[in-house]
Amino acid sequence: MDPAADSAYELLSQYSHSFMVSQVLFAACELGLFDLLAEAGEPLSSAAVATGLGTSPHGTELLLDTCASLELLTVETGAGRALYRNSGLASSFLTRTSPTSQLHMLRYLSNTTYPCWAHLAAAVREGRPQYSRAFGVPSQDLFAAIYRSEAEQLCFMRGLQEVWAVHGRAVMTAFDLSSFPVICDLGGGPGALAATCASLYPACTVLVFDMPEVVLAAREHCFPGRGQVSFHEGDFFKDPLPAADLYVLARVLHDWTDDRCSHLLARIHHTCKPGGGILVVESVLREDGRGPLTTQLYSLNMLVQTEGRERTPAEYCRLLSSAGFQDFRMKKTGCTYDAMLARK
Numbered sequence: 001m002d003p004a005a006d007s008a009y010e011l012l013s014q015y016s017h018s019f020m021v022s023q024v025l026f027a028a029c030e031l032g033l034f035d036l037l038a039e040a041g042e043p044l045s046s047a048a049v050a051t052g053l054g055t056s057p058h059g060t061e062l063l064l065d066t067c068a069s070l071e072l073l074t075v076e077t078g079a080g081r082a083l084y085r086n087s088g089l090a091s092s093f094l095t096r097t098s099p100t101s102q103l104h105m106l107r108y109l110s111n112t113t114y115p116c117w118a119h120l121a122a123a124v125r126e127g128r129p130q131y132s133r134a135f136g137v138p139s140q141d142l143f144a145a146i147y148r149s150e151a152e153q154l155c156f157m158r159g160l161q162e163v164w165a166v167h168g169r170a171v172m173t174a175f176d177l178s179s180f181p182v183i184c185d186l187g188g189g190p191g192a193l194a195a196t197c198a199s200l201y202p203a204c205t206v207l208v209f210d211m212p213e214v215v216l217a218a219r220e221h222c223f224p225g226r227g228q229v230s231f232h233e234g235d236f237f238k239d240p241l242p243a244a245d246l247y248v249l250a251r252v253l254h255d256w257t258d259d260r261c262s263h264l265l266a267r268i269h270h271t272c273k274p275g276g277g278i279l280v281v282e283s284v285l286r287e288d289g290r291g292p293l294t295t296q297l298y299s300l301n302m303l304v305q306t307e308g309r310e311r312t313p314a315e316y317c318r319l320l321s322s323a324g325f326q327d328f329r330m331k332k333t334g335c336t337y338d339a340m341l342a343r344k
């Protein structure tokens with residue numbers, strides 16, 4: 001084979017096996033591998049890990065060595081045996097007690113997103129979410145499909161907040177928000193981004209507005225930082241919105257069609273005080289729509305799980321301007337989510 005064909009085949013092979021990498025990560029988390037190694041306080045042999053997890057010696061050895069190749073574990077070899085410990089990545093993001101743990105989001109990706117992606121071709125063919133194929137629940141009422149059980153809702157809420165432990169500061173400091181005395185995070189879920197906002201701008205009053213089921217769960221369960229913000233319940237498409245100087249919409253517009261976004265933005269513009277603002281936080285496509293790849297994959301994810309899509313800066317600007325907002329500015333944060341501010 002010529003070198004070009006060789007490298008094309010290499011790329012094909014890498015793409016076609018990528019799902020196995022995700023599954024290694026998901027399985028290791030589900031089995032509690034990284035927590036076992038963190039709690040052991042010393043590197044463990046494969047046999048000790050198998051005993052600790054109650055897993056087969058053969059399967060455990062294969063999983064450990066693959067995790068080491070993926071840089072999730074480090075391995076020390078000597079005296080005829082290998083000892084495994086968590087890598088920096090695993091310690092930071094894959095252990096239960098780390099403040100930047102991403103375990104709930106990984107569980108959500110494994111148990112909910114992955115089964116929906118098994119029907120990507122159907123989603124592309126039909127142009128709609130795939131909850132009915134993946135879980136036998138109707139997708140017409142998206143909210144009911146996404147929050148189809150209490151356990152599912154809690155996993156989603158806990159997963160949602162985890163990214164803000166890593167990127168919350170970057171998106172909330174992209175613009176200086178200290179001139180907005182009252183900040184309302186619409187569709188703010190469990191309130192992690194709002195809590196970050198409250199700690200960065202202690203003089204501001206920060207509130208979260210979300211559906212009653214979500215507010216109830218946020219009040220009942222222990223979400224970090226929740227005490228710094230007040231929660232208000234309602235449907236942002238129908239109910240009166242709380243009065244505020246700045247409205248935050250983080251990962252909300254990407255759930256909806258242009259028509260639903262326009263309806264929501266018009267309601268916000270109507271309630272917003274003159275001189276007030278709106279801060280949109282999203283993973284933003286390049287202006288030509290051809291990347292970054294992660295954002296394009298998120299956009300396909302919006303197809304299999306929601307009514308929406310990711311958008312370009314010009315598309316966000318157009319939606320905000322049509323609703324009456326002006327002075328659109330965007331700040332790239334260098335992480336997955338960028339910030340866009342506009343004023344009434």
Ligand SMILES: C[S@@+](CC[C@H](N)C(=O)[O-])C[C@H]1O[C@@H](n2cnc3c(N)ncnc32)[C@H](O)[C@@H]1O
Pocket residue numbers: 143160161186187188189190193209210211214234235236237249250251252255
């Ligand atoms: C993708 S989540 C984003 C949550 C949060 N902003 C974040 O970035 O982590 C979308 C949020 O919008 C909320 N939501 C959806 N429909 C809503 C409605 N009609 N009224 C109020 N909140 C709604 C959901 O409950 C959920 O918390």
